[in-house]
Amino acid sequence: MDVGILFDLRNPAQWHRPWADHYARSLEFCEEADRRGAGGVWFTEHHLFDDGYLPQPLTFAAAAAARTRSVRIGTAVMLPNLRRPAHLAEEAAVVDLISGGRLELGFGAGYRLPEYELYGEPITSRFKRIEHNIAEVRRLLADGGVTPGPIQSEVPVWGGFYGPRGAAIAGRLGIGLMHFSHEMFGVYHRAWTEAGHDPDLAEVSDLLPVMLADDPDAAWPRVAPHLAHQMNSYRKAAVEGTGQPEPPPIPEQQFRGRTSDDPWGALEILTPEDAAARIHARTAGLPIKHLIFWASIAGMPDDLVQRNIELVSEKLLPLLEQLRQAEPAGTR
Numbered sequence: 001m002d003v004g005i006l007f008d009l010r011n012p013a014q015w016h017r018p019w020a021d022h023y024a025r026s027l028e029f030c031e032e033a034d035r036r037g038a039g040g041v042w043f044t045e046h047h048l049f050d051d052g053y054l055p056q057p058l059t060f061a062a063a064a065a066a067r068t069r070s071v072r073i074g075t076a077v078m079l080p081n082l083r084r085p086a087h088l089a090e091e092a093a094v095v096d097l098i099s100g101g102r103l104e105l106g107f108g109a110g111y112r113l114p115e116y117e118l119y120g121e122p123i124t125s126r127f128k129r130i131e132h133n134i135a136e137v138r139r140l141l142a143d144g145g146v147t148p149g150p151i152q153s154e155v156p157v158w159g160g161f162y163g164p165r166g167a168a169i170a171g172r173l174g175i176g177l178m179h180f181s182h183e184m185f186g187v188y189h190r191a192w193t194e195a196g197h198d199p200d201l202a203e204v205s206d207l208l209p210v211m212l213a214d215d216p217d218a219a220w221p222r223v224a225p226h227l228a229h230q231m232n233s234y235r236k237a238a239v240e241g242t243g244q245p246e247p248p249p250i251p252e253q254q255f256r257g258r259t260s261d262d263p264w265g266a267l268e269i270l271t272p273e274d275a276a277a278r279i280h281a282r283t284a285g286l287p288i289k290h291l292i293f294w295a296s297i298a299g300m301p302d303d304l305v306q307r308n309i310e311l312v313s314e315k316l317l318p319l320l321e322q323l324r325q326a327e328p329a330g331t332r
Helices: 019-035 057-067 085-099 113-118 126-142 164-173 182-194 216-239 272-283 302-314 316-326
Strands: 002-007 040-043 072-078 103-107 157-159 204-208 210-212 268-270 288-294
Touching: 002 019, 002 072, 002 302, 002 316, 019 040, 019 057, 019 302, 040 057, 040 288, 057 072, 057 085, 072 157, 072 288, 085 103, 085 126, 103 126, 126 157, 126 164, 157 164, 164 182, 210 272, 210 288, 210 302, 216 268, 216 302, 268 272, 272 316, 288 302, 302 316
Parallel strands: 002 040, 002 288, 040 072, 072 103, 103 157, 204 288, 210 268
Antiparallel strands: none
């Protein structure tokens, strides 16, 4: 198990900095995570967001790969249905080469009609198509279908799926499941074993809505407006192009302690000790590979980003290991 830091490169108008400066600072944060011992830096994808949400994660991953030495370089997640498998496989192979064999590919089906329309792709049957596309990308990377090929003989692949249909796809394909849910793990593991994969190799990872701070009470009012921007923009994006009415914005003061987005809530700002206890309890019994945390919530202040990266990279894993060691031997 390792810990990683995820970047979405949001740059909202109310806290905007010049785009070149913003990208340069984000690469510095990737280097910081690498220096401090994080297990990975991860990049996600959306299109046509007003705040410039990162649209091309593998492009930015190549830059991060050239600036780091040890961290895994991952996507969590990108949308293969918007790209031809050969194009994606070629880009992935280049990133793996630049990184010296550190690439991990997390894929998701997406849910926004404007993104599919931007690429001229139908959103219908997207789960059937993603199963085919993931399989094809893996084939191209594994058997010399693109040149040059990746360093890794098998690039790790993850399915970022929250429902049973996607969990079953990940299981059938024999890839990791990027979701922490005991219920969905059962669906995933059944499909995994029915497809003939080694049951001991199934594993899970996920992005956790947890941020670390020395003083969560002091951090909350500084993070709250950024969290409100993040969550309300997701709510708006989910209905764009569907004809459904835009949901009313949730005021920032309502996000602290919000539990409607089970099982975690919108965001928890915790000390490393409290975060370790929370994560340990929520993920007990799951075969975890990567714990992933936001680097920044929608352009929040740099000092909070810096400290969050420090605490995640240096403090969290030892605390989680202490909790694991304290368990009775038969429950580990």
